[in-house]
Amino acid sequence: MGAAHHSVSEPQAAPAIWPKNAWYVACTPDEIDGKPLGRMICGERIAFFRNQDGEASAVEDFCPHRGAPLSLGFVRDGNLVCGYHGLAMGCKGQAVDMPGQRVKGFPPIRHFAVIERYGFIWIWPGRADEADPAKLHHLHWAEDAGWAYGGGMFHIQCDYRLMIDNLMDLTHETYVHSSSIGQKEIDEAPVKTRVEGNEVHTSRTMEGIKAPPFWQMALRGAGLPGDADVDRWQICRFSLPSHVMIEVGVALAGTGGYDAEIANKASSIVVDFITPETETSHWYFWGMARQFAIDDARLTDTVREGQNTIFSEDLEMLERQQQNLSLYPDRRLLKLNIDAGGVRSRMMIDHAIAQESSDHLSCEEA
Missing domain, CATH: 2.102.10.10 (Rieske [2Fe-2S] iron-sulphur domain)
Known part of the structure; x- marks a missing residue:
């Protein structure tokens, strides 16, 4: 009886979790x-x-x-x-x-x-x-003298996609950022999610509310009363490979909200560039581009310091979340309607990775 032959399978490379043909x-x-x-x-x-x-x-x-x-x-x-x-x-x-x-x-x-x-x-x-x-993603505010910008960078020990989830669902602000940008009205406002071209959008608006502390500071910086009733908006826009631009702001109540004249609002874009390092770490380049008090360097520093504090709160939550997920990799997570923006963003990432793999195979066969 001949000796049995056992095939030895080649070790499989871990599946890609980020597109490489991107900036x-x-x-x-x-x-x-x-x-x-x-x-x-x-x-x-x-x-x-x-x-x-x-x-x-x-x-x-x-x-x-x-x-x-x-x-x-x-x-x-x-x-x-x-x-x-x-x-x-x-x-x-x-x-x-x-x-x-x-x-x-x-x-x-x-x-x-x-x-x-x-x-x-x-x-x-x-x-x-x-x-x-x-x-290369076009940044209109970076070429427009009507905007001011300030920001920073964090090295975060978690899967870069967890940060995308975080930014595409701002419900967490009520809990993680209760002392700065969070408020109960965020929970109460319905979230709309849609895909527009190559972007995933999530948005919510709140009308006739009091601004939370960070936005009270921004109102005062814009020369407006910090204690005024306001209309608030959050519009998150994900684009490949891992960028999230969030249009945020408050306008004096009844003046048009998002479409209000600049004189009646504090309007800005929260800038989030998320660059994968490893499967469980990334570089997070953050900042805020604003359209009010653009020549006020002290306000730029104040906004940067405020954002640094806010994002530091995210950092602890995300790193502890990654530790849990690494300990229990087979646990199934619940999906809620507030997760739609993150889910659709991940689908867009997965499609880009699959397309790269298909293109690579086509080149090898040619």
Whole structure:
């Protein structure tokens, strides 16, 4: 009787949870001024630096000599010099020189497409030769002198999709942010969810209410009475790969709400760029673009400090949520109507990932 033959299955790669052929915020310009920056994005370890022309560049954070992180080195004449043995790498991943060695015949390491625009440095984690600048999300407020902006960045230990869920369902404000932007009227106002083109929208309005503390401050900053009755709105807009822009504001009651004249409201856009790091961590670039008191630098600082406090409350909740989900990966979660925005956003992400996989297979078969 012959020996039994047992087939050995190849280990399966974990399914992708983020699109790679898309633009993500990688960092802010100040983070690479005069020095390299190492950052993992979409599972890729990447070193960012400025080349000889001052342009943002990105290569894999791996020295081809001995595997040291290039981000621990320094920039010289626009090249990234490894801090271990001095191998200099160019912005396209090519070995340029090394003391006493001939290295120009080395195969290049991977480089990434980057764009510096709107006050951010964006990266395309997919193939550099497939990067499409036309797919960069347009930020009208960043090019309009009628807007002011201030923001920051958090490193959060949770799946980036949990942050999208959080931002597409603002019901949590009543509970997580009860001392700043939360109020019972949020729970009482119905939520509308719809898909418009390549965006998922969720929205709610509240009429004839008192503004919560953060918005009372914003009203005063806009030269309006903080204790006035107001009409309030929240319009969350998700777009690929992981951006959420939230139009928020309050207007003096009866003056038109969202459509009120600028003189009668405090109106702004909460800016949320969510960049995956690993399956359970992400970089969260947050801020607020506003249309009132745009020359008031002190107000910009006050708004930034307020947002920092608000988002810090989210951070604790999200990280503890991730810990629970990691401990109990097979637990089924309830779905409610308030979850529709997050569910539809995840469906859009899954479709983009599936499309990338299909395109990849088509290229391999061609």
